[in-house]
Amino acid sequence: xxxxxxxxxxxxxxxxxxxxxxxxxxxxxxxxxxxxxxxxxxxxxxxxxxxxxxxxxxxxxxxxxxxxxxxxxxxxxxxxxxxxxxxxxxxxxxxxxxxxxxxxxxxxxxxxxxxxxxxxxxxxxxxxxxxxxxxxxxxxxxxxxxxxxxxxxxxxxxxxxxxxxxxxxxxxxxxxxxxxxxxxxxxxxxxxxxxxxxxxxxxxxxxxxxxxxxxxxxxxxxxxxx
Amino acid sequence: xxxxxxxxxxxxxxxxxxxxxxxxxxxxxxxxxxxxxxxxxxxxxxxxxxxxxxxxxxxxxxxxxxxxxxxxxxxxxxxxxxxxxxxxxxxxxxxxxxxxxxxxxxxxxxxxxxxxxxxxxxxxxxxxxxxxxxxxxxxxxxxxxxxxxxxxxxxxxxxxxxxxxxxxxxxxxxxxxxxxxxxxxxxxxxxxxxxxxxxxxxxxxxxxxxxxxxxxxxxxxxxxxx
Numbered sequence: 001x002x003x004x005x006x007x008x009x010x011x012x013x014x015x016x017x018x019x020x021x022x023x024x025x026x027x028x029x030x031x032x033x034x035x036x037x038x039x040x041x042x043x044x045x046x047x048x049x050x051x052x053x054x055x056x057x058x059x060x061x062x063x064x065x066x067x068x069x070x071x072x073x074x075x076x077x078x079x080x081x082x083x084x085x086x087x088x089x090x091x092x093x094x095x096x097x098x099x100x101x102x103x104x105x106x107x108x109x110x111x112x113x114x115x116x117x118x119x120x121x122x123x124x125x126x127x128x129x130x131x132x133x134x135x136x137x138x139x140x141x142x143x144x145x146x147x148x149x150x151x152x153x154x155x156x157x158x159x160x161x162x163x164x165x166x167x168x169x170x171x172x173x174x175x176x177x178x179x180x181x182x183x184x185x186x187x188x189x190x191x192x193x194x195x196x197x198x199x200x201x202x203x204x205x206x207x208x209x210x211x212x213x214x215x216x217x218x219x220x221x222x223x224x225x226x
Numbered sequence: 227x228x229x230x231x232x233x234x235x236x237x238x239x240x241x242x243x244x245x246x247x248x249x250x251x252x253x254x255x256x257x258x259x260x261x262x263x264x265x266x267x268x269x270x271x272x273x274x275x276x277x278x279x280x281x282x283x284x285x286x287x288x289x290x291x292x293x294x295x296x297x298x299x300x301x302x303x304x305x306x307x308x309x310x311x312x313x314x315x316x317x318x319x320x321x322x323x324x325x326x327x328x329x330x331x332x333x334x335x336x337x338x339x340x341x342x343x344x345x346x347x348x349x350x351x352x353x354x355x356x357x358x359x360x361x362x363x364x365x366x367x368x369x370x371x372x373x374x375x376x377x378x379x380x381x382x383x384x385x386x387x388x389x390x391x392x393x394x395x396x397x398x399x400x401x402x403x404x405x406x407x408x409x410x411x412x413x414x415x416x417x418x419x420x421x422x423x424x425x426x427x428x429x430x431x432x433x434x435x436x437x438x439x440x441x442x443x444x445x446x447x448x449x450x451x452x
Contacts, residue, residue: 012247019243020384024278024377047439050251053376054391058316058330060433064229069442091283104284115325125444129363136396138364139415143391146372150279151250153373154380158246165280165369170362179444183318189365206277207286213273216295218351223270 013045015159023158026201030162031107033061033195038119040163043183043194046155050124053148056140061128062148065180065188067121074189075179077115084112088167109163118193123180125188126147137158144187162197167189230285231441239271241385255386257333259421264345264387269420272381276350281375282366288374293347301405302417303341306395312339313394326376337390338417343421349406350375351414362417363398371415378418388423391416 045066055061067073090106095101111118124144130139156163169191170176176188188220209226273290281287293299314331321327337344352371357363376392382389395417396402402414436450 011327012245012284015245017245019238020246020276020380021238021242021275024381027278027280029280035251036358044426048435049247049250051435051438052253052430054253054255054379055444057327058392060438062438063444065444066439066441072442073448101283104340134397135356135399135413139368140393142365142368143372143375143393143416146369147376147379147391149369150373150376153280154246155250167362167366167369167375170365171360173361181445183444186444187361189412203267206251209270209277212277212286213290213292216294216298218289218291218409218412219407 010092013042013159016049016155018047018158023154024028026203027154027157028167028201028203028204029107029164030197030199031111031164031193032198033118033193034198035117035119035173036134036196038194038196040162042159042216043120043122044157046161047122049155050152051147055144055148055150058146060129061126061187062065062145063125063127065123065125065182067123067180068119070116072179073116073121076121076169076176077112078164079172079175079179080115083168083171084108088112111166112168115193120193121151122192122194124152124186124190124192125182125186127186128186129185142189147218149190151193155196160197160201161194162199163194165192167191174179186226239385242271242381243276244384249380253380253383254427254430255333256389256423256425256427257337257390257419258424259340259344259419260326260424261343261345262422264420264422266394268385268387269346269348272378272385272387273348273382276374276378279377281370281374285370286354289351289353289412291347291349291351291408293349293406294345296342298405299342299347302347302402303338304407305398305401306339306341306392306417307393307395310334314338334392337392338408340379341419345421346419348378348410348420349414350378350418350419351408351412355411356413362424367415368415370429375416375418382420383427386423386427387420388425389418389420391418393417402442 130141215222356367441448
């Protein structure tokens with residue numbers, strides 16, 4: 001049992017009762033993970049919280065694949081490396097003067113290099129046809145999975161597990177579908193590598209609220225003066 | 227000042243320190259809202275938590291429109307009613323034997339009838355082109371806004387504000403863009419009507435985890451036996 005893990009079977013799992021605002025203020029993508037195993041019961045609790053998120057028309061049309069099988073992991077690792085070899089090159093060139101983005105790319109590179117060693121991958125999927133238009137149908141579709149993904153990530157942060165939302169392993173969605181045995185009616189939406197973090201969680205910096213909020217109409221930055 | 231609202235300027239806003247798992251377990255869409263005003267400072271705190279959510283490549287390419295202007299609200303109310311008059315009819319016919327869905331449709335109907343009286347609407351948007359393909363590019367795009375929407379909704383639940391994620395007012399995205407003064411480069415993703423609830427938050431029911439989780443490959447419901 002990991003020291004930060006579940007340590008009793010009664011009541012709330014230690015950590016999950018973290019104050020909401022603290023969990024949000026200290027959430028960040030954790031990519032460098034230890035190889036220590038992740039307890040099934042703990043993972044289950046995070047998935048149960050994920051299932052508490054809202055879905056369009058309360059359809060709950062989600063599916064979650066929990067991958068520990070080395071053979072399936074190896075396939076996704078290969079897809080991820082292939083996509084990152086292109087994305088990483090472009091990214092480094094485009095951000096060569098941005099040390100923060102270069103650090104992020106270093107972490108993504110580390111993740112690509114160690115993908116097979118990640119203890120567990122969680123792959124949230126949606127069932128049912130995604131209409132290609134109108135754009136709001138597309139929005140509503142993804143609005144039924146990302147709230148649950150955010151619940152999962154916040155839960156992981158609260159219990160001290162490292163996690164990050166990535167999509168690179170899904171660039172070739174046909175290959176990803178085959179690796180996971182997904183029928184055409186189920187669309188993989190993201191991959192969440194999960195493990196105990198090498199680094200730590202902590203406060204993040206963001207663009208100031210005054211720069212991204214408009215009042216009544218776009219561009220009216222009244223909060224800037226308030 | 228509303229009794230459930232912010233009552234000091236030091237430390238954490240009352241409610242926002244709700245245990246994470248409690249906030250998630252009792253989150254639900256609240257559509258029947260009082261007309262009491264919503265404090266600007268409280269709204270700002272929820273938006274600050276929304277901005278703590280992750281975005282793809284940490285782009286933070288979001289924009290939030292906070293609408294209190296009755297003229298803008300009236301336009302969105304009209305769009306919402308128009309879309310619901312069709313959606314609601316289809317929905318009632320399709321779910322005539324499902325009392326739970328009919329109750330949900332009643333709430334959506336109430337919301338449509340009282341849309342102009344909602345104290346404040348929050349409209350999360352994304353900046354930048356949405357590539358129509360590959361599908362994972364679309365996924366990644368929406369993956370940069372719905373985590374922040376979920377933060378906002380969880381924060382609202384924690385402080386006792388009612389809120390719900392809807393998209394019907396955006397079905398005609400050209401009209402919605404015009405009403406909000408959005409340039410082509412900014413896409414509205416959802417509308418969140420916010421106000422003090424007439425009803426109350428409480429535990430929700432969901433499909434059992436064993437029915438939606440697969441181990442290693444789709445369809446392997448090993449957790450069902452565990």
